Amino acid sequence: DTGVSQDPRHKITKRGQNVTFRCDPISEHNRLYWYRQTLGQGPEFLTYFQNEAQLEKSRLLSDRFSAERPKGSFSTLEIQRTEQGDSAMYLCASSPNTISNTGELFFGEGSRLTVL
Amino acid sequence: SQQGEEDPQALSIQEGENATMNCSYKTSINNLQWYRQNSGRGLVHLILIRSNEREKHSGRLRVTLDTSKKSSSLLITASRAADTASYFCATDDNTDKLIFGTGTRLQVFP
Numbered sequence: 001d002t003g004v005s006q007d008p009r010h011k012i013t014k015r016g017q018n019v020t021f022r023c024d025p026i027s028e029h030n031r032l033y034w035y036r037q038t039l040g041q042g043p044e045f046l047t048y049f050q051n052e053a054q055l056e057k058s059r060l061l062s063d064r065f066s067a068e069r070p071k072g073s074f075s076t077l078e079i080q081r082t083e084q085g086d087s088a089m090y091l092c093a094s095s096p097n098t099i100s101n102t103g104e105l106f107f108g109e110g111s112r113l114t115v116l
Numbered sequence: 117s118q119q120g121e122e123d124p125q126a127l128s129i130q131e132g133e134n135a136t137m138n139c140s141y142k143t144s145i146n147n148l149q150w151y152r153q154n155s156g157r158g159l160v161h162l163i164l165i166r167s168n169e170r171e172k173h174s175g176r177l178r179v180t181l182d183t184s185k186k187s188s189s190l191l192i193t194a195s196r197a198a199d200t201a202s203y204f205c206a207t208d209d210n211t212d213k214l215i216f217g218t219g220t221r222l223q224v225f226p
Contacts, residue, residue, distance in 0.1 A: 031212075033214075035216075040219075042217050042218050042219050043159065044216070045213050045215060048212070048213055055212070056212075056213065089156075091158060091159070099146075099147075099212055099214060100146045100147070100210060100212070103147060103149065103161075104149060104161035104164060105159075105214060106161070107151075107158035107160070108158050109157055112156070
């Protein structure tokens with residue numbers, strides 16, 4: 001098991017462009033989470049999936065953001081018409097069950113987005 | 117949104133000293149967890165304490181939880197330069213997600 005992997009690790013784009021991040025969770029983890037982290041802050045919850053179902057979305061997730069987990073395995077996070085305020089580290093995490101049951105989240109190394 | 121605040125925001129100590137970080141949160145919780153993050157990397161789980169527990173140990177880590185004050189502390193004993201990182205508390209408020217605090221940046225000088 002190689003852990004949670006995220007791709008790309010770094011992305012530099014111009015304002016107005018679309019970007020997509022991919023997350024491959026630990027196999028057989030049915031829960032997958034996306035967080036956003038800006039410099040000097042803690043991770044902020046964006047959304048999460050149980051298998052292919054998106055169960056909750058934060059108000060932070062504007063209509064320019066969309067996340068999918070089509071087959072209940074990998075997930076993508078797309079940001080359309082990027083803005084400079086979207087510059088952040090996007091973190092993916094997975095867990096085998098509900099947090100109340102199993103506790104910890106397993107995080108990937110993150111995808112850093114810089115919007116020029 | 118972030119559930120809690122951590123104190124101090126930054127802490128600098130010498131190797132061998134103990135480091136104490138505090139976390140305050142706002143709502144009732146099932147459990148509280150501490151994570152570590154090296155610069156530019158992902159988060160790594162350190163320890164979990166459940167709401168019915170008051171203290172927990174793991175190696176050089178000691179965590180306390182006071183649910184009446186909605187606060188927790190993380191103590192790292194005999195710190196090492198390799199402990200240099202940011203440390204975050206995170207709470208599970210029974211909504212099946214973790215809400216993270218603002219973090220403490222720890223610098224341990226050799």
